[in-house]
Amino acid sequence: MNSNIEIKHIEKSKIDTVDFNNLPFGSVYSDHMLTCTFKDGKWQDAVVEPFAPISLDPSAKIFHYGQSIFEGMKAYKDADGNTLLFRPLDNCKRLNKSAERLVIPQIPEETFMNGLKALLKVDDAWIPTKEGSSLYIRPFMFASGNGFHASPADEYKFMICTAPSGAYFAGKVKVLIEEKYARAANGGVGFAKAGGNYAAQFYPTQLAIEKGYNQVIWTDDNTHEYIEEAGAMNIFIRINDTLITSPTNDRILDGITRKSIIQIAKDLGINVEVRKISVTEVIAAAKSGELKEMFGAGTAAVISPIAGFGFQENDYDLPELEKPYAALLKKTITDIQTNKAEDPYGWRVQL
Amino acid sequence: MNSNIEIKHIEKSKIDTVDFNNLPFGSVYSDHMLTCTFKDGKWQDAVVEPFAPISLDPSAKIFHYGQSIFEGMKAYKDADGNTLLFRPLDNCKRLNKSAERLVIPQIPEETFMNGLKALLKVDDAWIPTKEGSSLYIRPFMFASGNGFHASPADEYKFMICTAPSGAYFAGKVKVLIEEKYARAANGGVGFAKAGGNYAAQFYPTQLAIEKGYNQVIWTDDNTHEYIEEAGAMNIFIRINDTLITSPTNDRILDGITRKSIIQIAKDLGINVEVRKISVTEVIAAAKSGELKEMFGAGTAAVISPIAGFGFQENDYDLPELEKPYAALLKKTITDIQTNKAEDPYGWRVQL
Ligand SMILES: Cc1ncc(COP(=O)(O)O)c(C=O)c1O
Ligand SMILES: Cc1ncc(COP(=O)(O)O)c(C=O)c1O
Numbered sequence: 001m002n003s004n005i006e007i008k009h010i011e012k013s014k015i016d017t018v019d020f021n022n023l024p025f026g027s028v029y030s031d032h033m034l035t036c037t038f039k040d041g042k043w044q045d046a047v048v049e050p051f052a053p054i055s056l057d058p059s060a061k062i063f064h065y066g067q068s069i070f071e072g073m074k075a076y077k078d079a080d081g082n083t084l085l086f087r088p089l090d091n092c093k094r095l096n097k098s099a100e101r102l103v104i105p106q107i108p109e110e111t112f113m114n115g116l117k118a119l120l121k122v123d124d125a126w127i128p129t130k131e132g133s134s135l136y137i138r139p140f141m142f143a144s145g146n147g148f149h150a151s152p153a154d155e156y157k158f159m160i161c162t163a164p165s166g167a168y169f170a171g172k173v174k175v176l177i178e179e180k181y182a183r184a185a186n187g188g189v190g191f192a193k194a195g196g197n198y199a200a201q202f203y204p205t206q207l208a209i210e211k212g213y214n215q216v217i218w219t220d221d222n223t224h225e226y227i228e229e230a231g232a233m234n235i236f237i238r239i240n241d242t243l244i245t246s247p248t249n250d251r252i253l254d255g256i257t258r259k260s261i262i263q264i265a266k267d268l269g270i271n272v273e274v275r276k277i278s279v280t281e282v283i284a285a286a287k288s289g290e291l292k293e294m295f296g297a298g299t300a301a302v303i304s305p306i307a308g309f310g311f312q313e314n315d316y317d318l319p320e321l322e323k324p325y326a327a328l329l330k331k332t333i334t335d336i337q338t339n340k341a342e343d344p345y346g347w348r349v350q351l
Numbered sequence: 352m353n354s355n356i357e358i359k360h361i362e363k364s365k366i367d368t369v370d371f372n373n374l375p376f377g378s379v380y381s382d383h384m385l386t387c388t389f390k391d392g393k394w395q396d397a398v399v400e401p402f403a404p405i406s407l408d409p410s411a412k413i414f415h416y417g418q419s420i421f422e423g424m425k426a427y428k429d430a431d432g433n434t435l436l437f438r439p440l441d442n443c444k445r446l447n448k449s450a451e452r453l454v455i456p457q458i459p460e461e462t463f464m465n466g467l468k469a470l471l472k473v474d475d476a477w478i479p480t481k482e483g484s485s486l487y488i489r490p491f492m493f494a495s496g497n498g499f500h501a502s503p504a505d506e507y508k509f510m511i512c513t514a515p516s517g518a519y520f521a522g523k524v525k526v527l528i529e530e531k532y533a534r535a536a537n538g539g540v541g542f543a544k545a546g547g548n549y550a551a552q553f554y555p556t557q558l559a560i561e562k563g564y565n566q567v568i569w570t571d572d573n574t575h576e577y578i579e580e581a582g583a584m585n586i587f588i589r590i591n592d593t594l595i596t597s598p599t600n601d602r603i604l605d606g607i608t609r610k611s612i613i614q615i616a617k618d619l620g621i622n623v624e625v626r627k628i629s630v631t632e633v634i635a636a637a638k639s640g641e642l643k644e645m646f647g648a649g650t651a652a653v654i655s656p657i658a659g660f661g662f663q664e665n666d667y668d669l670p671e672l673e674k675p676y677a678a679l680l681k682k683t684i685t686d687i688q689t690n691k692a693e694d695p696y697g698w699r700v701q702l
Binding site for chain 2: 025026027029033051052053054055056057058059062063064065066067068070072100101102103136138140142143146147148149150151152159161163178180181182183184185186187188189194195196197198199200201202203204205206221222231232
């Protein structure tokens with residue numbers, strides 16, 4: 001399987017220095033990484049090697065033209081010590097969709113999957129077993145070719161690094177519905193996991209944090225009337241017993257958690273509507289008491305319940321429910337991911 | 352002046368390997384570079400050092416979240432061998448505007464200017480003297496701090512590299528007026544020189560190139576009705592004897608060449624209008640014969656005359672004029688830049 005993947009083992013593992021009972025999110029790195037270079041018009045052999053600095057010319061296009069994309073995945077251990085992934089091929093396909101839009105050469109699915117498996121095998125001991133923890137997996141690609149000319153590079157790196165991680169958010173979040181700044185343009189790169197999309201969000205998010213919120217909810221850049229998504233999560237809104245989420249488009253990331261939650265919710269008998277939802281409708285529902293829940297959905301945060309939101313200098317609180325959909329959906333998806341429940345969908349992949 | 356800038360000289364210059372009569376654009380690099388690191392909450396001392404690879408952790412945020420900005424400037428030699436810059440402080444101020452939007456710490460103007468001057472002094476021999484050539488200067492800043500968390504980094508690099516360069520475009524260009532893809536969102540980062548803005552343009556530009564054009568002319572992302580700018584140039588359109596250019600806004604880069612050309616054109620007695628200009632108006636003027644010229648304006652290409660444009664499967668040619676404004680304006684600004692003419696504006700800075 002990993003026939004053409006060379007493995008260069010680390011001399012001495014750093015795993016003893018890590019406290020697996022107090023894991024931060026995405027800031028402790030496993031011993032190894034996968035590297036694959038695109039040059040002379042083709043992908044070279046992938047190699048699993050010790051996690052170590054990357055050396056790049058100052059003229060490498062990554063520093064100048066933002067030609068970079070990434071993915072976010074998680075690996076889990078079940079009670080029997082099996083390593084589990086969740087819909088990994090979907091991440092590979094999305095990475096390649098992002099690659100196409102950013103004019104980065106697509107990575108063969110075989111290289112992605114075999115590379116990932118080889119890496120997880122070598123760093124098996126780094127996959128946390130504690131409930132709520134997981135191995136966060138970061139595949140990424142960037143322009144390593146050189147030149148001060150705003151055009152695609154002639155050399156790229158595809159890499160995968162991993163980080164044993166705890167929870168992304170601690171507890172419920174308060175969000176601000178954005179009415180001035182925007183995350184993505186029509187006909188832009190919002191649907192891609194392009195690096196530049198994230199840096200563009202830092203400033204409005206910082207302003208929101210200064211006002212006491214944790215996250216921004218993005219609206220369309222034209223009217224600011226329609227709810228799109230959050231920084232790294234798609235958004236679900238429950239009005240009475242209907243769960244609503246925006247359709248994806250060229251501004252919104254087609255989240256794997258989002259589409260899984262839509263499926264699971266439907267199968268749990270919840271009425272799900274995939275349609276545009278306006279800020280006006282959400283405010284009206286908040287005022288009438290029909291707004292029951294809002295939550296974000298994404299790989300890093302899984303399901304992140306929203307405690308309340310701000311809009312135009314007003315704050316709206318969400319009720320505390322006894323049996324929120326968010327908790328039910330989170331448990332259902334997490335149980336599938338970690339092999340505590342049957343997976344009727346074939347989403348779980350055991351290594 | 353350069354009191355706190357340490358200089359580490361290269362052991363052996365590479366200048367003998369460079370053919371100054373056949374310079375490409377931005378792909379031959381001078382011996383030295385300037386580096387300044389932001390850490391522990393402040394900018395450390397800047398250093399001029401040999402041009403050499405940068406070493407970064409794979410988790411450095413530049414690889415994941417596109418937190419990067421840049422500038423483009425040129426240095427010239429006059430007949431007496433003096434080194435000349437053009438409105439350099441404006442580049443520094445714009446870099447800091449970009450920095451603010453991307454949540455990158457601003458670089459003190461003193462560090463920028465003193466660092467630039469120290470670098471140009473050390474690499475004085477790299478400044479081309481041949482007409483049409485110049486030393487292209489690339490100041491840039493990026494997130495060198497680590498973490499798989501979409502939030503601003505805790506460490507940054509400010510660097511300046513230089514590249515002796517020939518012309519950016521050879522001859523006139525054919526452009527395509529974009530009606531599907533977009534460069535920037537309302538409330539986005541289009542006004543900043545953010546790395547991600549450029550990668551986002553590669554795919555639509557590639558499609559345009561495949562159709563036989565050199566460049567895309569961006570329109571607003573909402574209606575695609577208004578002309579905004581080109582990939583790395585602002586756009587001027589001459590209808591009869593009036594020169595029109597779009598006002599800048601949060602989607603359009605406030606080009607230094609653009610504002611200089613507006614001033615120069617006015618002082619040459621040309622009627623200049625800074626106003627929104629629609630594609631409909633341009634097409635109508637092309638059909639009636641009132642459309643006389645279109646050209647791009649930017650540091651890299653200076654003034655780039657447009658031979659014709661495409662829109663909705665139709666091609667429109669521009670007339671060959673005997674005395675185009677483009678040539679007059681290019682000569683006037685270039686003469687000021689290279690000290691062949693008086694500079695009534697105080698734009699030229701002699702080192
Ligand atoms: C902008 C954005 N939206 C949504 C998501 C959620 O996508 P997924 O569920 O595939 O992780 C992410 C994170 O990956 C994201 O970055
Ligand atoms: C998007 C964009 N527009 C316009 C320009 C022209 O600006 P300036 O004249 O300051 O070089 C540039 C290049 O710098 C650019 O990148």
